[in-house]
Amino acid sequence: MTKMTQTALNTAVLSAGIMLLATAAAQAAPTTTSTASSEKMGLSVGINLRAEKSAYDMDNTTSVLPSLFYDNGQVYARGSQLGGYLINDDVNEVAGFIQPGGSQFDPDDADGAMAQLDERKWSGMVGASYMRKTPVGGFRGQIATDVTGRSEGTVARLTYLARLNPGKWTIYPSAGLEWVDKNYNEYYYGISEKESAKSGLNPYKPDSSISPYVSINGTYDLNKDWDIFVGQSINYLADEQRDSPMVDDRFNFTTTVGVMYEF
Numbered sequence: 001m002t003k004m005t006q007t008a009l010n011t012a013v014l015s016a017g018i019m020l021l022a023t024a025a026a027q028a029a030p031t032t033t034s035t036a037s038s039e040k041m042g043l044s045v046g047i048n049l050r051a052e053k054s055a056y057d058m059d060n061t062t063s064v065l066p067s068l069f070y071d072n073g074q075v076y077a078r079g080s081q082l083g084g085y086l087i088n089d090d091v092n093e094v095a096g097f098i099q100p101g102g103s104q105f106d107p108d109d110a111d112g113a114m115a116q117l118d119e120r121k122w123s124g125m126v127g128a129s130y131m132r133k134t135p136v137g138g139f140r141g142q143i144a145t146d147v148t149g150r151s152e153g154t155v156a157r158l159t160y161l162a163r164l165n166p167g168k169w170t171i172y173p174s175a176g177l178e179w180v181d182k183n184y185n186e187y188y189y190g191i192s193e194k195e196s197a198k199s200g201l202n203p204y205k206p207d208s209s210i211s212p213y214v215s216i217n218g219t220y221d222l223n224k225d226w227d228i229f230v231g232q233s234i235n236y237l238a239d240e241q242r243d244s245p246m247v248d249d250r251f252n253f254t255t256t257v258g259v260m261y262e263f
Contacts, residue, residue: 041070042070042071042072043068043069043070043263044067044069044260044262045066045067045068045260045261045263046066046068046227046229046261047064047065047066047258048065048066048067048256048259049062049063049256049258050062050063050065050254050256051254051255051256052252052253052254052255053249053251053252053253053254054103054105054252055237055241055242055248055249055250055251055252056105056110056246056247057114057246057247057248058105058106058109058110058114059109059110067079067260069260073085073088074088076095080099081097081098081099082097082099083095083097083129090133091132091133092130092131092132092133093129093140094128094129095128095129096126096127096128097126097129098125098126098127099127099144100123101122101123101124101144101146101151101155102120102122102151102153102187103120103188104120104121104122105117105188105246106119107119113199113200114199114201114246116195116198116199117191117195117198117199117201117246120188121150122150123146123148123151123184124148124150125144125145125146125147126144127142127143127144127145127155128143129142129143131161136162137160137161137162137163138161138162139158139159139161140158140159140160140176141156141157141158141159142156142157143157144156146183150187151183151184151186151187152187153183153184153187154183154184155178155180156179156180157178158176158177159174159175159176160174160175160176161173161174168220168222169219169220170218170219170221171217171218172217172218173214173215174215174216175213175214175215176212176213177210177211177212177213178211178212178213179209179210180209181208182208184208185206185207185240186205186206188241189206189240189241189244189246189247190205190206190244191204191244191245191246201246202245204245204246206240206243207240208240209238209239209240209241210238211235211237212236213235213236214234215231215232215234216233217229217230217231217232224262225261226259227260227262228257228258228259228260229256229257229258229259229260230256230257230258231254231256231257232253232256233253234251234252235251235252236250236251237249237250237251237252
């Protein structure tokens with residue numbers, strides 16, 4: 001498949017996701033954080049297979065990870081994000097959270113000059129969020145900063161979230177814009193003078209950037225105890241990220257499939 005054909009396909013997938021969100025807005029109820037029945041604890045534990053087609057010029061990666069979902073109205077766990085509510089009512093949601101962030105790069109998975117670069121690791125992000133719940137879905141703003149000393153970057157997001165319930169499915173489409181500062185971009189997409197001398201790649205020092213993203217997650221109710229989880233997220237790289245010698249594609253795709261047990 002040529003790069004032009006691949007880019008056209010990727011753009012079509014992103015456009016289809018945005019069209020689904022537009023349809024969802026006309027049907028969505030205010031977003032809530034728990035679908036467990038009143039007879040259950042609201043705790044779901046499972047395992048999922050995660051496949052990532054990174055925008056980096058490297059091989060695709062797959063991993064098997066545990067999953068955890070819990071919400072008692074005071075604290076919550078949603079996949080990799082753990083948080084607590086300061087306000088949580090029918091209209092407003094204010095929360096603090098911790099979660100991993102960034103794009104992992106392992107030179108052992110790369111070839112040629114890319115294999116000479118330094119490793120990029122996940123950042124540990126601490127942040128706060130506010131969501132306004134409306135009859136057509138939720139509108140959320142959040143900001144988080146790295147506290148591990150890796151990227152020392154800050155990330156802010158504006159997101160629209162919806163919830164659909166066709167049959168045994170519960171589907172959560174979302175889309176929005178992500179702003180990241182130059183520290184974040186320099187760590188994950190920049191190339192230092194030292195790396196340039198070692199690899200032969202041109203040095204690169206990007207500025208801050210804004211880029212769109214879309215995701216669709218869904219759970220299928222197998223029975224009163226077991227659910228199947230599927231998810232697809234697509235991140236579109238801004239020019240400041242795409243122009244990095246580390247990057248081979250404009251898009252970053254992450255696909256997740258798993259099973260969960262409800263307690």
